[in-house]
Amino acid sequence: MLGQQILSGLATGSLYALTAIAVVVVFRNTRTINLAQGDFAMVGAFLGIIFLKEWGMNYFAMLALVVLCCMALGGFVERVVMRPVAESDWLTLFTTTIGVYYILHGMAGWIWGRDTKAFPVSFEATPVEVFGALISKGHLYNMAIALLIGGVLWTFFTKTKQGIAMRAVTDDPETAYLMGIPVKFIVTLTWVMAGAIAGFIGVLMAPIIYVSPEMMDEILIKGYVAAVFGGLYSFRGAVIGALMIGVAENLAGGYLGSHYKTSVAFVMIVVLLAFRPQGLVGIQERREI
Amino acid sequence: MSSLIVENIKANYGPITALKDTSLVVPEKAIVTLLGANGAGKSTTLKCISGVVKPVSGSITWANKEIGGQSPNSITRKGIAQVPEGRRIFKDLSVTENLEMGGYTRSDRAGIEADLEDIFELFPRLKERHKQLGGSLSGGEQQMLAIGRGLMADPQLLMLDEPSLGLAPIVVSQIFETLQKLVEERELAILLVEQNMKMALRVSSFGYVMRLGQIMISGSSEELEDNKEVYESYLGTA
Numbered sequence: 001m002l003g004q005q006i007l008s009g010l011a012t013g014s015l016y017a018l019t020a021i022a023v024v025v026v027f028r029n030t031r032t033i034n035l036a037q038g039d040f041a042m043v044g045a046f047l048g049i050i051f052l053k054e055w056g057m058n059y060f061a062m063l064a065l066v067v068l069c070c071m072a073l074g075g076f077v078e079r080v081v082m083r084p085v086a087e088s089d090w091l092t093l094f095t096t097t098i099g100v101y102y103i104l105h106g107m108a109g110w111i112w113g114r115d116t117k118a119f120p121v122s123f124e125a126t127p128v129e130v131f132g133a134l135i136s137k138g139h140l141y142n143m144a145i146a147l148l149i150g151g152v153l154w155t156f157f158t159k160t161k162q163g164i165a166m167r168a169v170t171d172d173p174e175t176a177y178l179m180g181i182p183v184k185f186i187v188t189l190t191w192v193m194a195g196a197i198a199g200f201i202g203v204l205m206a207p208i209i210y211v212s213p214e215m216m217d218e219i220l221i222k223g224y225v226a227a228v229f230g231g232l233y234s235f236r237g238a239v240i241g242a243l244m245i246g247v248a249e250n251l252a253g254g255y256l257g258s259h260y261k262t263s264v265a266f267v268m269i270v271v272l273l274a275f276r277p278q279g280l281v282g283i284q285e286r287r288e289i
Numbered sequence: 290m291s292s293l294i295v296e297n298i299k300a301n302y303g304p305i306t307a308l309k310d311t312s313l314v315v316p317e318k319a320i321v322t323l324l325g326a327n328g329a330g331k332s333t334t335l336k337c338i339s340g341v342v343k344p345v346s347g348s349i350t351w352a353n354k355e356i357g358g359q360s361p362n363s364i365t366r367k368g369i370a371q372v373p374e375g376r377r378i379f380k381d382l383s384v385t386e387n388l389e390m391g392g393y394t395r396s397d398r399a400g401i402e403a404d405l406e407d408i409f410e411l412f413p414r415l416k417e418r419h420k421q422l423g424g425s426l427s428g429g430e431q432q433m434l435a436i437g438r439g440l441m442a443d444p445q446l447l448m449l450d451e452p453s454l455g456l457a458p459i460v461v462s463q464i465f466e467t468l469q470k471l472v473e474e475r476e477l478a479i480l481l482v483e484q485n486m487k488m489a490l491r492v493s494s495f496g497y498v499m500r501l502g503q504i505m506i507s508g509s510s511e512e513l514e515d516n517k518e519v520y521e522s523y524l525g526t527a
Contacts, residue, residue: 161393168379168390175377178341180365180394180442 003133005254006247011139013246014146015204019223020230020238021153022197027232028170029190032082032093037223038216039104040195044070044202045119045211046112052120059121067199074195078188086187108213116215119206142204149200150239153193157235166190218262225269231279241280244268291352291368291445292316293338293480298347298357300337307333308344309502315446320472320479322489322510325499331482332374334499335448338480339371340364351446365394370442374450374482376435380424384415387423387434391441400443408437411467429460436467440475447471448480453488461485465492490514 019037026034044066051062077100085096127134156163168176169186177183201219209215222245229244230237245265253261272280293315300308308330315321323331336342338349340361349357356364370391379387388408392401409416412433418426423434432452439447449468453461469492471477483489490496490510498506498513508516 161389164382164386164389165393167382167386171379171381172377174341175373175379176390178339178361178371178373179390179438180360180362181390182362 001254003131004135005250007130007133007135008139009247009250010243011135011143011246012250013243014143015201016219016222016226016246017239017242018146018149018197018201019219020226020242021150021235022194022201023223023227024230024232024235024238025190025197026194027227029166029187030082030086030093031090032097033090033224033232034194035094035097035220036077036100036104037194037198038220039101039108040070040073040198041202041205041219042108042211042213042216043073043104044199045206045215046108046117048203048206049117049119049211063200063203066203067196070195070199070202071192072195074191074193074198075188078191082191083184083187105213112213114213116210116212119211121207138207145200145204149197153235162186162189222265225265228269229272229280234279237280291478293369293446293478294348294350295334295338296348296350298334298337298344298349300333300342300344302333302342307342307502308337311347311499311502311504313497313504313507315478315480317445318472318476318478319495320468320481320493322486322493322496323480323482323499324484324486324489324496324513326484329499330502331499332450333502335371335450335480335482338364338448339369341371362394365442365444368443368445369448370439370444370446371448372435372439372450372452375454376428376431378423378426378431378434378438380422382423383420384423384426384434385419387438388415388441391438392443395441395443401441404441404443408440411471412437428456429463432456432460432464433467436464440471444477446478446480448482450482451484452481453483453485461488468492 022037023034026032026037047069048062048066051057051065052059057065081096081100082093085092126137128137128140130140157167158164165176165181166186166189168179168181169183173183176186202216205215205219223242226242226245227238229241245268248268249261249264252264295311295313298308298311299306311330311334313321313323313334323334325331333342337344337357340356340359340363343358347357348355351367351369356367379390382390385405388405389401392404395401409419414430415433415437418430423431426434436449436452439449452464456464465488468479468481472479481489481493490513493510496508496510496513497504506513506516
């Protein structure tokens with residue numbers, strides 16, 4: 001029973017981790033706390049329904065197209081909405097993303113309706129045994145995809161020129177610009193990347209939580225709490241935080257009662273901020289925001 | 290013929306005039322020094338050449354072509370690299386990654402690999418620490434890395450902004466020796482901004498003294514060295 005709770009906690013946690021990574025990617029390079037991150041995934045989930053039901057695409061073609069659309073959405077938001085205010089202070093940037101959040105919520109409700117829709121992919125409940133614990137195939141699949149995306153991102157950031165350049169821009173944008181790194185292009189790239197991750201999250205989450213304009217609100221908050229575990233800076237800290245939240249809320253749900261589940265993440269963040277405001281992992285010096 | 294000719298450039302930082310009317314020449318394979326007190330406009334001059342600051346007027350010609358006002362990306366591609374003041378190492382990037390970023394504008398894989406090896410040969414300390422994060426290096430090592438990173442752009446002109454700042458005298462002389470070696474081996478021209486005039490004039494062949502955004506004196510390094518009273522008054526040192 002305990003093993004099972006932990007395992008399905010890790011499965012949910014891995015999706016929080018993807019959200020947290022997207023949050024950190026954008027924050028590191030633009031100082032923007034992007035509240036619309038979840039809505040990129042929400043739009044992706046609605047598009048997924050269209051691609052499957054109306055266009056008759058198969059699952060993987062749908063996934064690829066959703067990811068591409070969300071990348072375009074991320075890039076569009078950066079170029080059209082965020083770039084004009086890019087030099088502003090963090091509060092202006094944050095408030096601008098609240099605007100994007102409401103616009104996307106409103107447009108989704110207007111176009112697709114406010115009712116909850118089922119995602120036409122059945123979430124396979126058939127349990128599989130892993131290390132003696134039972135876990136549904138759907139959860140296992142989500143974990144595998146999350147791990148794969150994590151691996152791709154790690155490779156991108158450590159092995160490719162654009163990925164290293166993205167870290168250089170995080171570190172010191174002025175010097176990066178001096179070296180000939182196109183800083184503005186890199187910033188667009190971070191939003192495109194956040195969009196891509198959101199596309200995956202939307203498609204992976206949709207069968208579990210159903211599709212509605214509000215579907216991502218709670219997940220985004222947990223993703224944020226997880227990101228704060230890494231000081232909004234460390235990917236490792238964000239992933240560890242996300243997995244901890246996933247496991248802790250599952251254990252609370254299992255042993256204390258399901259109504260305790262939602263509050264766990266908030267209790268954790270309060271405790272964390274009280275004792276380690278710089279985050280859990282890896283930042284020696286607090287960077288100015 | 291890759292020489293740099295800066296003619297009558299003016300530059301502002303917002304409402305403040307940083308450069309009034311600056312002209313200088315860096316011939317091929319020469320070390321030229323730009324001296325002056327804090328705020329004289331030395332760094333701004335370098336930034337105008339590297340494209341970080343856009344001059345309001347005047348011209349900058351490199352290899353007989355106008356480059357004034359272009360982006361750092363295209364200026365780096367044309368063979369001018371700048372080692373910024375305070376080294377500005379990417380702290381969270383490894384030594385090798387820092388060097389790779391210096392060569393960001395290049396796509397000749399073989400050339401990049403060869404230059405990386407050359408730099409590791411020039412600075413064996415960097416090779417020993419190639420996996421370490423830039424932020425974990427000592428000041429002298431960081432300066433070596435900053436110079437190496439500049440060289441990774443495969444420049445014909447390397448501009449250095451106060452490379453001796455905050456370093457122990459022994460390290461400073463090592464770095465200046467390396468610069469001389471580079472000029473001989475790589476057929477490089479160097480434009481050096483310094484407050485450490487003694488060292489700077491020793492390695493350079495020609496010098497300019499700036500004050501309040503203008504070049505006040507220029508001459509061969511020997512002339513400037515003999516002309517102590519004059520340049521010392523401009524430098525504001527006793």
